[in-house]
Amino acid sequence: xxxxxxxxxxxxxxxxxxxxxxxxxxxxxxxxxxxxxxxxxxxxxxxxxxxxxxxxxxxxxxxxxxxxxxxxxxxxxxxxxxxxxxxxxxxxxxxxxxxxxxxxxxxxxxxxxxxxxxxxxxxxxxxxxxxxxxxxxxxxxxxxxxxxxxxxxxxxxxxxxxxxxxxxxxxxxxxxxxxxxxxxxxxxxxxxxxxxxxxxxxxxxxxxxxxxxxxxxxxxxxxxxxxx
Numbered sequence: 001x002x003x004x005x006x007x008x009x010x011x012x013x014x015x016x017x018x019x020x021x022x023x024x025x026x027x028x029x030x031x032x033x034x035x036x037x038x039x040x041x042x043x044x045x046x047x048x049x050x051x052x053x054x055x056x057x058x059x060x061x062x063x064x065x066x067x068x069x070x071x072x073x074x075x076x077x078x079x080x081x082x083x084x085x086x087x088x089x090x091x092x093x094x095x096x097x098x099x100x101x102x103x104x105x106x107x108x109x110x111x112x113x114x115x116x117x118x119x120x121x122x123x124x125x126x127x128x129x130x131x132x133x134x135x136x137x138x139x140x141x142x143x144x145x146x147x148x149x150x151x152x153x154x155x156x157x158x159x160x161x162x163x164x165x166x167x168x169x170x171x172x173x174x175x176x177x178x179x180x181x182x183x184x185x186x187x188x189x190x191x192x193x194x195x196x197x198x199x200x201x202x203x204x205x206x207x208x209x210x211x212x213x214x215x216x217x218x219x220x221x222x223x224x225x226x227x228x
Contacts (some may be wrong), residue, residue, distance in 0.1 A: 001011075005042070006023060006043075008124060009041065009042050010039055010041070010124050013037075013038035013041055013214060013217075014035055014038040014215065015071050016217045016218055017034035017035055017037075017038055017217060018031070018043065018225075019127075019221035020128055020217045020218075020221040021034075024224065029070075029072050029073040029076070029127065029129055030069060030127040032065045033034070033066045033069055033120065033123070033124045033127075034124055034128075036061055036062050036065055037120070037121070037124065037210070040062065041127060041210050041214070042105070043058060044058055044059075044117070044210060045206065045207050047206075048204040048205070049077035049204050049207065052111070052202070052204060053111070053113060054111065054113025054114060054206050055113065056113070056116070059113055059117045062116075062120035062124075063094075063116050063119055063120040063123070064115070065120075066094060066119075066120050066123035066124050066127075067091075067094075067123070068194060070087060070088070070090045070091055070127065071091075071129070071191065073087035073090070073141060074087035084182065087152035089126075089130075090123060090127050090130075091123070091126075092126070093123060093125070093126040093130070093177050094119040094120065094122045095119075096122075096127070097115070097118050097119045097122040098115060098119040098210060100117060101114065101115030105159070110205060111135055114205045114206065114209070117206060117209055117210075118205075118209055119127050121136060121209055122136070124213070125213065125216050128216070129216075129220055129223075132216035132219055133216070135212065135215055135216040135219055136209075136212035136215070136216050137212065137215055138211045138212070139208065139215045140205075140208040140211065140212035141208075141209050142208070143208025143211050143212070144205055144224045147203050147204060147207075147208065148203055151202060163227075186228060
């Protein structure tokens with residue numbers, strides 16, 4: 001059933017991508033990235049919800065296709081006697097998203113997979129219609145906010161039922177005895193060096209980003225003549 005559901009979802013999303021593109025040569029420049037994202041969306045959603053990872057095998061090709069399509073559009077504009085400025089303007093959104101995302105990732109707010117996916121989405125939507133970036137931002141922000149709120153309420157519920165995963169054995173009076181001396185130092189160093197104890201984002205940003213992207217593509221598909 002999962003494979004069938006994925007196939008149906010991919011077909012629907014690919015149909016939206018085709019509908020958002022006009023029936024001319026310009027479609028060749030914006031379709032590859034959109035079709036790749038359509039093919040990867042079910043995989044990315046499951047991966048991010050399950051293990052909080054957006055693998056490079058899906059995000060890097062999407063980003064590469066966006067950059068290549070923008071470059072191809074610029075070359076086509078030059079060949080047709082027009083300047084490449086309009087096509088190259090589509091590089092601004094992904095570049096800004098990438099710079100801001102890397103800065104946020106260094107602070108632990110996002111994973112690098114989120115940054116790559118967000119940059120690819122920004123570049124793809126900028127090619128379809130720059131005004132639709134507002135749709136992506138609005139839907140993604142609302143989705144992330146809903147996920148954060150749901151997680152916060154769930155965590156409070158677990159703590160209220162005494163199921164706080166951070167809680168351990170306690171001593172007299174409900175306090176946890178703290179290790180001292182060499183044992184404390186060794187334990188702290190081992191904890192800091194262990195992958196299980198490194199900071200890890202707990203909100204899946206991939207699904208809200210993809211939801212925002214496909215909402216924007218859907219709006220473009222419903223627009224007369226497409227928007228690409």
